[in-house]
Amino acid sequence: MPNNLLNLKTPAEDQAAVLKADYGLAQLGLSNLRKVYWNLPTEALYEEVIFRGEARISHQGPLLADTGQHTGRAAADKAIVREGTSEAKVWWGPYNRPMAPDTFDALFARLQGYLQGRDLFVQDCYGGADPDYRLPVRIVTELAWHSAFARNMFIKPASTEEYKRFVPEFTILAIPGFQATPSIDQTPGPTTIALNFDQKLCLIGNTAYAGEIKKSVFTVMNHLLPLQGVLSMHCSANVGKDGTSALFFGLSGTGKTTLSADPTRGLIGDDEHGWSDNGVFNIEDGCYAKVIGLNAQAEPQIHACTRRFGTILENVVYDPASRRIDLDSDARTENTRASYPLDFIENAVLSKMGPHPKHIVLLTCDASGVMPPLARLSPEQALYHFISGYTSKLAGTEAGLGREPEITFSPCFGGPFMVHHPAVYAELLRRKMLRHGATCWLVNTGWTGGPYGVGKRISIKHTRALLNAALEGKLDGAACYRDPVFGFDVPKHCPDVPDGVMYPAESWPDRAQYEARYRSLAARFIENFKKFEAEVAPEVAAAGPRVG
Template sequence: MNTVNQASIIKELITQPNVLTNLCVGELVEKVLQRNEGTLTATGAIRAETGRYTGRSPQDKFIVKDEVSKDTVDWGTVNQPISEEIFENLYHKVVDFLKEKEEVFVFNGFAGADERYRLPIQVINEFAWHNLFAHQLFIRPTEDEFADHVSEFTVISAPSFKADPAQDGTRSEAFIMVSFKHRVILIGGTEYAGEIKKSIFSVMNYLLPESDVLPMHCSANVGKEGDVALFFGLSGTGKTTLSADPERRLIGDDEHGWSNRGVFNIEGGCYAKCINLSEENEPQIYKAIRFGSVLENVILHPGTREPDYEDTTLTENTRAAYPIKNIHNIVEPSIAGHPNTIIFLTADAFGVLPPISKLTKEQAMYHFLSGYTSKLAGTERGVTSPEATFSTCFGSPFLPRHASTYAEMLGEKIDQFNSNVFLVNTGWTGGAYGEGHRMKLAHTRAMIHAALEGELNSTETVVDPIFGLEIPAHCPGVPDDVLIPKRTWKDEAQYEEKAHELATKFHENFKKFDGVSEEIRNSGPTFTK
């Protein structure tokens, strides 16, 4: 199957009489309800369940290994190779499967707010609610852009098509396959809508470095003076919450590119975790979930259909998808200048990392490559105590190229544009998870505000003897003792034991990075057992 044949097969599929293209939000909502795919909630959002798969299925994600990808992809447990033959076989099966459906839904749009670097995409869905999800998450063309739209990458999603591992060469019934040669993403066997979004992000992570653009798994906002801030962090670290600041305009909440012109959002919407969401703590996100938004696996109160954001019956990974325009103070279009401040967020369940510390460029490179946060006890079967989790560049599952590609680009841009970098711990203080308590959101907001306003650039600092981090001795709105982790623990010996344990894990993880300079390697924790 060559690329020309692939394009003709897709054209044949989308010109079938059962295909509905570029329906508006109201039409898609009607279709969701008519087809019993979801429920209309009291807020006007559509609520859907994703069945067995309530999150991404990384072990079922593959990249087709061919003459285009064989020498450019960092193959391994994240970027698993699969043959062109397996891909082509499933491709034809899925297309034939969709041809037999009563209705199929197509969305044409873009990934990338900057026209110089944007990718025209096409999303073909078996489910109307998945097409609504795509409509809200990606960038919607204007009427003129619709007329000239020519897709350069296509997502084909057929959740009801279950693969047969013995016959189809997959690991399970679910599969997510990316072909850079044929420019197709093939998804089957899973109803989790996040696979659609993250597959396009993976594609952008592959394509953008070719244009000297750093793709980033981060949120971004801009202040009144035009100062730009980036927030990197894994799930549960507060990336979406902290970037939705009423005093700053949101550029985007999850995926961005950093070019020589500045920062731009890759998406046109937000995909926020909504477990324990409340109007008091996250008013912008709470109010953004209205007509046309999509709620995944959120339990509704019987009789009222009000979302119960505290109910984890189906999963802790409950999600809300909505267009970025539902946030009232945004940048339009989602483009801004170069970052003045970069924040690395970590939820340290060991309770030993400082709540905020200033990083040198080399420390920034070290912590960017490390991408540390904690997996908490009780969130997964078999996890009985906090586990250190390291996700390279804060987005390992979505990086087709070698980590050094992204890390080197970050270091160059920090130097070129003189960006300040801070490490912020939104996790535990006063003890580890189960003994200490979560860092107060008000304190975290105060520290980030001080960092963004430059109030920490000249303040007195203390160097942490274990992690080598430069900690501000004072921060407006935060008690001094909160800033020094050791002071918050009742038992200093227990603190040191936990700190040494985490420092050792950092060193063990960093061994996998070959070719990193000694200057960067030595910018990690300074003490291990």
């Protein structure tokens, strides 16, 4: 039953308005709806999901959802409305394509028509754990399981009274049954993710991939927070027993979630954060972990979440008879996902806030197999690599990616979600690093001994040992060698890591091939950075690799 068009009474219908906000959907121009289900708890949403046939229940209780044709973000279908209040602040280009205001208005009018007679689910929540910077966000969804996803991922009001007086400052409409008509709506295709900062509204159509909801809220925060002097970051964050916190920047597949979920450290969050004068805060209240090949021994905390009531598993293969899941199967996609509340992680920091970080880790998944497993960066090198955002996109995280990793440069390690020019975020990072004395590390979680298909993936055991040594101060003052191409310092030794791991050139069967591949990668860095040179300080532009 795609929606309740037969007007059947549903399991939670009698409770649908118990947590209804006084500020309703009529202010959005949504009318003639069959029923609006307001802020249902997870248990009630499970009943609605099963009643509507939207998902299945797997072994030990997680929901199993199939996102249909879209198993990753539809990056090419995202647009921002070009209007007077934000036009001068947006970094227009491939990540932020312009949409005319009248095009958006016409699209929204058709969406309003589509919704008449249908059921909708609402979750009123917040983006941002710091009360000084949180954003009231209303997530309106066509699917009950999307409402459960929003409930997992964002911060919930604390009382019935808070729900009643909730007034959103931004609204996300996620309606996968609605298709844009390119000839009418001037969109690239039937799928649309359209943000309007003036109307404080985002429209998501023709995709059930729940990550679009999450990343639309993040995009909004990436616009608003820097205007308040807060650095918004595509990173995970944790805090050690000594009270010092660390940030882990990286695109999907580089290890942000895995490496931050360290049982010896408190988890502030796994993906999106702000850095204000108060310290670091999580933008979310949940985790959205990639679970392909998840191993109970290597990643026990995340693995345990795949067997808990309340978790939502996206596109995970399962046995329909036993309902047991197969995390190793990529039959649907390599971008299999688990959404679960942050407090499912045993060592989660319940405040979702932490002190100013002392360590900044830039994660790259180097498919070329030439980058060292860990290097210490100067402040200028840190900004150069932050703006560059080098990694290899792994299969499935975006529509159109094949099985081979694709070398890419994603500014600020999150280009698709950045609204301002990368130099804006880099300047905020520079000020905060210098003010709070943070050390920056570059960590390669990709290949060694050769490129993808020849070498092997760097051991997560070694990566964890390197990170632990860096975060615990064991590499302070350690003997280093200067990388001849990139100029950063690479420790010669690290506890619990074989010395040979620190010298990637020695793991290649042919040294000449290694040198050629390394210089080719460096040339890609140099060419990519040319587009940013005019906006950054000369010393930052000079902090890149040299191939002469």
